[in-house]
Amino acid sequence: MDRIAAAATGYHGGPRRGTGRRTAAGGRHVPPIDSRTLDAAHHAATRNRLIGEATMSEDRADEWLARWAARASQEGRERDAAYWDAAFEWIVGQQS
Numbered sequence: 001m002d003r004i005a006a007a008a009t010g011y012h013g014g015p016r017r018g019t020g021r022r023t024a025a026g027g028r029h030v031p032p033i034d035s036r037t038l039d040a041a042h043h044a045a046t047r048n049r050l051i052g053e054a055t056m057s058e059d060r061a062d063e064w065l066a067r068w069a070a071r072a073s074q075e076g077r078e079r080d081a082a083y084w085d086a087a088f089e090w091i092v093g094q095q096s
Helices: 003-008 035-052 058-075 081-095
Strands: none
Touching: 035 058, 035 081, 058 081
């Protein structure tokens, strides 16, 4: 690999050695994100998708997300990224 390709990819031929810690630009340590914060971010993103892509009002999106939460709880779904993708698809599917 030539020097330009190595510089562009960040690969310089040797094994990568690090601290195992996540870092942001500038080398700052990034603390792990707790599950509640991540879940809140997924919720907000799904709500925004419903408002933007499914052209729902904010109130209607909130109502449908509450319906989804009740249904998903009854089904015992785990609240992960797939949960929020399924929420969007289910809610949009209920609109047709």
